[in-house]
Amino acid sequence: MNPMNYIYLSCILFSLGAAGVLLRRNAIVVFMCIELMLNAANLAFVTFSRMNGALDGQIVAFFTMVVAACEVVVGLAIIVTIYRSRRSASVDDARLLRL
Amino acid sequence: MNIAAIIQNQTSHAESVLFYLLAPITVICAVGMLLVKKAVHSALLLAAVMISLAIFYILNEAPFLGIVQIIVYTGAVMMLFLFILMLVGVDSADSLVETIKAQRILGIFAAVGVGGLLIALVSKGNLGRPLVGLQMANGDGNVQGIARLIFGQYVWPFEVVSALLITAALGAMVLAHREPDSDKKNQRALSEERVRQSSQPVAGLPGPGTFARHNAVDIPALLPDGTPADLSVSDVIGARGHLAKPGDFKFIETTDEDREGK
């Protein structure tokens, strides 16, 4: 098997995540889809690391995980805050970007 | 380890089998994540995807990351998601009817486009590249290799990221924390408030049966003028119609015969 298959899988997962971000309205699900995209990227990093014989890809994937964890923490806190005031976790309800 | 293994372009058969087994499951789970209505189901499907990704990491000679993936993602992050889902309401189902014009078609088009283009570009970019493998790099063990890099070359980013983690924790606390609407009331304020609300008796409600002939819970207390005080009995009793009237227990000069007649 060619390790490129991992990369293709990563691409598919990434675009599935992206589609989820675009199509789902529940903020928590949107968040999960973002996680999926990050994970897809991580898979690519890990695979490239193996293909190139250097651990740097794994390091980057490691950092990505840490940053993703941070992001989840803050993001979920924001969702909670918004939910508290609006009683809704739909991203379409928070339209403050529009004047 | 031999040179041939290093420059081989193929992975082992066992790995192939595992991949072909797991990859469809992963994709199906990811697709299902998009399609299911309930957020909890999405979370469970995502957890499945992450676990299979952890296996892929291990297959890709990154056991450390695979473990971390399971601990951090499936363990911690997904747990967080579930907690939040609990806060928001587990059964909050998402309507899958699209409300923004053309969003669904364009979104699918864009997602498919990105996926297709990425695959096309990546496959073009890889033509004839050999697989190096991590046998050399993982010579002292994967964890050791990663540790050498993290605490060597990448120590500065590592420190920065740790600062980021702390900041994120603080940020979450600040965001989730709710300031009380007003200062906490002290005893003085409370009692003043009570006195101002003239409809409420200052010294608590009168007990049932006070000054009445009987002290059962359904007997209202009597006010000085002899009228019953409704506040002294529970509303429930009144609502059920079990409330006794003061007249029911009129004082009657009873004689011994009467008592005995009863």
Add this chain to the structure above:
Amino acid sequence: MNSLTILGLLPLVGSAALFLLPKGSDLLAKQVALGVSIVVAIAGLGMAFSFDRSVTGFQFVEKHQWIPAFGINYALGVDGISLLLILLALVLTPIVILACWNEAEGGRWSVKNFFGLILILETMIVGVFAATDIFLFYVFFEAMLVPVYFLIGGYGTGEKAAAAVKFLLYSLFGGLLMLASIIGLYVISGNQLKAPTFDITELSQLSIDPVTQRMLFLGFFIAFAIKAPLWPFHTWLPDAARAATPGTSVLLLGVLDKVGTYGMIRFCLSLFPEASKEFGPTIIVLSLISIFYGAFLAISQGTSSGDGNIKALISYTSISHFGFITLGIFAFTEQSHSGATLYMINHGFSTAALFLIAGWMISRRKSERISDFGGLQRVTPIMAWSFFIAGMSSLALPGLSSFVSEFLVLVGTFARYPIPAIIGTIGIIFAALYILIPVQRALHGPIAPGNENLTDLTLREKVAIAPVIAVIIFFGFYPQPLLDVINPAASATLSALEITGITGGK
């Protein structure tokens, strides 16, 4: 002490002192501002006396590295033209401060800020005229807009915010075109010289191919034409003048707009001689249009029965005058060039006088409409006659300063382009109309209702206007001291153009 830097920094220091003053010390602020500006004016005049008239090229040169990576220098220096324009600014500033003593009351910000902004503006003006590094010039050119913007928007009347924004947008638009040209020049200099540079003396040595030269020329020219302002880039001026306080208008029309015509001489002609010659006839046509257009619109302000606005009228006359200046610049003769430069100075003073007196009239009558005035000659004779003299200078009456310059422009133009000169000469008839109509309406006639109790000029106002009128009359009869300074610079510009001199006579 012959340092342009110190000269330029003095007002800035003064303005910093003003901003540091405690709230409410308005009178002290005014006194400090007046004192500083007078000191600067005296220092400037002192410098002028040590200016060597026999030397062509820049004097009082200073050069320090500023951004060595891009070859940008902090380089200052003056020749005859810029020296006189700096002096014009330095002399007018104390006059404006004195004349507009109470103008800042009722503005959006405090009184001390008003005078602080005027002093900052003075610094910018010195910088813009003294800069010999083209990048430095650009910096001053744009920075100058900031105090003016706040002076109009914060202390003006009527639609001040709109006028300030319009002024800013027009100027920025021109400035950006110029920036593009400056960068273009820089790149070309990098190709042709050892190292890319912004020094105008070095840049004028470049040989640029015709097409590029045309583009770069237009970038500079449009910026300056907006500033000058030349038809059809003029429409910001009447609005700005209508909204600005009279003092601001004096600095704006009297000094700032000269940056436009100064820039045409300093940059357009010396950097792009071929393109200048090529576009010369077109610009002369635009100048002629400006002359008549400004005159007609000024007349329309004067004759319109209701809403003729005296400030707008003066600004339109300036458009006409700037037409003469650009006509002189692009006629490429010694006379027209010296005349155009002299015109800048003279126009500064005559417009200053007109605006200041118009401002006093407006502040007394509480109206800017010409039709609200009438019979001022009887009620406030000194004010009326001062306005009259300023007006006569504006219509270029011989014996007053503007005449010499206007005539030099025309005679110089005639030597090369007879027909435009004849057409331009006809403009002086309309000059008579646009001055005499407001004079008749505001100063003559029976005393109009509401004018009966106006007070004549106070001592402060007399002290402010007297030097301006003295200058107007003195240089009308004896312009030679100015011409002696201008002539070498003007002929240096022309010789750089390598035009076979048509100077008249055989």
Add this chain to the structure above:
Amino acid sequence: MSLGTSSTLVYLIAIPLFSSAFLLLAGRALDRIGHLIGTAASASSFIVALFELNKMLGRDGESRGVTQHLFTWINVGSFQVDATLLLDQLSICFVLLITGVGTLIHIYSISYMSHDIDRRRFFAFLNLFIAAMLLLVLGNSYLNLYVGWEGVGLASYLLIGFWNQKPTYATAAKKAFVANRVGDVGLSLAVMIAFVQFGSVTFEGVAKGIEAGSASSTALNAMGAAILLAAVGKSAQFPLQAWLGDAMAGPTPVSALIHAATMVTAGVYLISRSHFVFDNAPTAQLLVVIVGAITLLFGAVIGMAKDDIKKALAASTMSQIGYMILATGLGPAGYAFAMMHLLTHGFFKAGMFLGAGSVMHGMNDEVDMRKYGALRKVMPITFATFGLGYLAIIGVPPFAGFYSKDKIIETAFNAGGSKGIILGCITLLGAVITAFYMTRVMLMTFFGTKRWDSAAHPHESPWLMTIPMILLSIGSITTGFIFSNGDRLKNFLAPVVDQHHHEHEAELLAPMVVSGLALLAVAIGISIAIAKYGRKTIPASAPTDVTIWTKIARRDLLQDDFNENVFMRPGQSITRVLAYLDKRVVDGAVSGVGAMTLRLAGDLRKTQTGYVRSYALLILLGTVAVLTAILVVTL
């Protein structure tokens, strides 16, 4: 011709100039004695002028001119103009006329303006006028002359509008200034042509340049035409004559000094001074003659129809200057006669204006002659002086006008060919009309029956007013004889204006015949006037049942209607259209760009739905685009 120098010329100008400035700046403090200072300044100038005349007569003919270099005025490259004064035979005539008549009018004004609260200012302006007019005639170059030229225009403006509280007077002043400015354009152009052609703007330099033949005849004709335009504006000649009638809004002494004796004759001075141009520019010279001939008749016709005594006199001035301009157009022979007529006219017309002022003074400032009548008994001195002026202007011998006008008619006839006959006839016709309308003025004012307003109490004017009138009338009796006796003035001026043409041209008619014709013309004019106005009583208001021609003449031959319809109305329309276009088109274009940007932004704003998912979609679509681009590039 090397000229001597004199260090005293500057005082001629400086004295009245400083007096004027002093009077203006001193303020009300000098109200009591301002008029005396002004008169003294004018008189001092006159004394300096006499002193200069005395020195001049002490030198021989060719070197009588003197110059005084004051300072370098403008020096740019080859364009060099010095402030230099030149006093020669031509200038001295003017200097004496200006300062002499000017002083008399100053004296007259002391009394005439005694009740005006602005008398000090009036004298300041009169002094300013004297200074400017002296500068005009003393400048040695066209540009110096130009300064005086506009200076007198300014003084004229200020004095016409002296009573500018009346809006019509203010308008009259403005009209005069603007008409003069049209002329100034001509002078400007003349200076430019002179500079470009000869490299010099001094009279001497231009003359030398022409002598050296450095200019084409086209250039010379153009320069001549430009000079003529200047003269036409200043001297109220056709077609720029319209301002003079309105200029009568000024106080009468002003009309006498500026709009009769001196300023309006500046055009004649300019043409005479530029004789070297016209002598070599036949086309321009012909134009001069045509302008003179038209104006001569034009003014005369207007004069016949005017009931306002000052306007009638103004029309007469226009006509008389037409004579002078015509004479200057006749070449070397004419200059001296033009000058002679100018000088005699200065005396008699100034005298008549002062007389008119005196009448108005007595009649509560009434100017309508139909409200006069029979004034000769109550104003004997005025009648006598006015009458002498009248005799002089119509050309009755031996009064001044006879000599000077007769010479012009004679020269006109001698111009040669059909041109001579036409011009001669025109001048004779002019003489007839002059006699007619002047007799009309005399009859309506001093003879006939009283038609005064009930409030009028006519009386003779005080001696301060009568003495200048008497002196001027003496001038109108004697000057003609003095000047023409033995061609004294002609010979005096010859070195300046007649340097190269000493040959005598053939005479068409003998001088005696011309004189006879002229006298006949005068007699015809007088008899018609007597027949029409002397016999019957004159109605107190102008009859309205008159022919269309009379109506046209009363409307100044439609000159104002013409200007209004041809220049003013279209000008106003252009102004309005431009003002509209400026707002809508020029500014509109810029505002339009702004509005368009706003609108575009408004439309684009709608894409900003506020849905995070829309933004995300756009980002992703952008990614697709970038990836496609990469793919396309790498293919």
